[in-house]
Amino acid sequence: MMRVLAVGGFSSALALVAALVVLGRRPGSRIPSLGAVCGRVMSYEVGPVPVGRIGLLGFWWWVGWHFLAR
Template sequence: MMRALAIGGFLTAVLLFAAVEWAARREGSRIPSLADVCAFVMRYEVGPVPVGRIGLFGFWWWLGWHFLAR
């Protein structure tokens, strides 16, 4: 029962990601695509340090390591 709840919850989240991305790609949509959100986050800098870029690259590398190397 709890296992089905977890699977259902994660499936819902994945479907919501797909639905929001789909809505963002519709013509005239005010919702930015996930790529635009990431690009906006990566613009964040503290002085000369591209903190947003380093943070997002680090997160994505960690995600790959977590799922594909361990």
């Protein structure tokens, strides 16, 4: 029963992402695309340091390490 809850929870999060991807691609949508959100996060800088860029690239590398190397 608890396992079903976990599977349902993670599935609903992924379904929400899929729905937002579709909604964000519609013409005139007020929801930005995932790419636009990532681009905005990556444009964040503290002085000359591209903190957002380093953070997001580093996070994505860690995702690969966690799921594909381990």
